[in-house]
Amino acid sequence: MLMDTLTRDRDMDIALSNEAPHSSVVPSGEGRFVDDYLLYLMARASHAVSAEFHTTLRRAGVQVPVWRVLASLSGSTTGETVTGLAEACLLQQPTMTKLLDRMVRDGLVKRMPDARDRRVVRIAMTPRGEATVRELLVSAKAHEAELLSRFPDIGAHRLKELLRSMAARPARGRRREAA
Amino acid sequence: MLMDTLTRDRDMDIALSNEAPHSSVVPSGEGRFVDDYLLYLMARASHAVSAEFHTTLRRAGVQVPVWRVLASLSGSTTGETVTGLAEACLLQQPTMTKLLDRMVRDGLVKRMPDARDRRVVRIAMTPRGEATVRELLVSAKAHEAELLSRFPDIGAHRLKELLRSMAARPARGRRREAA
DNA sequence: TCATGACACATGAATCTTCATGAGCTAACT
DNA sequence: AGTTAGCTCATGAAGATTCATGTGTCATGA
Secondary structure, three states, rough: EEEEEEOOOOOOOOOOOOOOOOOOOOOOOOOOOOHHHHHHHHHHHHHHHHHHHHHHHHHHHOOOOHHHHHHOOOOOOOOOEEEHHHHHOOHHHHHHHHHHHHHHOOEEEEEEEEEOOOEEEEEEHHHHHHHHHHHHHHHHHHHHHHHOOOOOOOOOHHHHHHHHHHHHOOOOOOOOOOO | HHHHHHHHHHOOOOOOOOOOOOOOOOOOOOOHHHHHHHHHHHHHHHHHHHHHHHHHHHHHHHOHHHHHHHHHHHOOOOOOHHHHOOOOOOOOHHHHHHHHHHHHHOOEEEEEEEEOOOOOEEEEEEEEHHHHHHHHHHHHHHHHHHHOOOOOOOHHHHHHHHHHHHHHOOOOOOOOOOO
C-alpha cells in the first residue's frame, strides 16, 4: 500500500544521477512472472503515482498517513470514527489510534464523543488541520489532473468506476472451521 | 448500470454513520474528496485485490513481503541484487537487507557473491524457497484468472499496459523501455 | 598510484506498525 | 433484569521499517 505506503525519491531536487547503471530489475531475457501479474502491476502503478505526490507531501512536512487521514476527513462535518478512518486509510485500527495520538499532539485533529454511542470516538479536524489539508487538496487535484492528462485516451470516469468495483469486496468471509 | 449511485457501494461496511438519516439522497457531486481521487482509488483497489490473495498467503504461513521477494526471484537463474529486489518489491534497501536476513534464516534464500562485482550480493532461492514459491504461483495465477473473470468487459492486456505505463516514472528517474 | 566520487550492502537508533488483548458500551434474547 | 455476544477504541510488547550512516568496492582521471 500498500498500499501502499511508501516514499521513494531520494532524488527529488538534485537527482537524475542514476541512468540505470545496473539492471535495476530485469534479469534475463524471459519476462518475470511479476511483470505480467495484475496484482503486482496495480501495486506498482499505485506506488509510482503516489510517490509523485509524496514529494509534495515531503516538502510540506506532512507524512503520508497523516495526509490520508486529513484527506479522508475533508468534507466531513460530523467527524469520522477511528475504525472508519482506519478502513479508509487502509490501516489497522490500533495503527490508526496511535497515528491519531500523534495528530492530536500536533494539533491537526481532535477527539470528540459521539452523541449516540459512547463507544465511538469521533475525529474532527482542528482549524490547523483544515488549513493544512486545504493547501494539499489543491496540489492533489492539480497532480491528478496532470496525471490524467498523460493518458488522454483513457476515460477517467470509466477507469475510476473499474477501480471502485475492484475495491468492493466480493466475499468478506470469516469462515469458521466447520469441519 | 447503476453507476453513480453505485459510487457508494464501496462504502465498505463501515458506515460513516454521519450519513444523516434524513438526507437519504446525497447529491452525487458531494461525496468525500477521496472517493473520486484517482490515487486513492488505485491504492484502495490494489489493497483490496491483494488482500484477497493475502488470505492464501496466511494459510501458507508466508508473509506478504516474503512472497513478493520469492515471486520476484522466480524465474531468475542468476539471482537478483538486494537493491534490485528492493526496487521490485517497493521497499527501501535497508528494509530488504533485513527481510533477506530473515529469509536466509528461514532457509528460503541464500546470499551469493557476484562474479564480476564484489560489492554486489546475489540473492537466489534455496530448494525450499523454490518449493514454496511454486505452490504459491499456482494459487496466484488462479486468483488472477478468477479476478479477471469478474470483469469480463475489460481487456486484461490493455489494463496491464496502462498500469505498466503508469508505473514508468515520468520525470526524473528515466528508465529504459523493455520489450 | 592515488584521489575522488559513485555505488552496493549492512547496521543501529528511532519510529512506526501489528498482534493479542483489555476495558467499556450496546443490543438482543431469555 | 441478567446474560451473552459483538462492537469500539486503547494499550503494551514484539516486530518491521526507515533514516542516517558506515564499510568496502569500483571507475575515472590527475
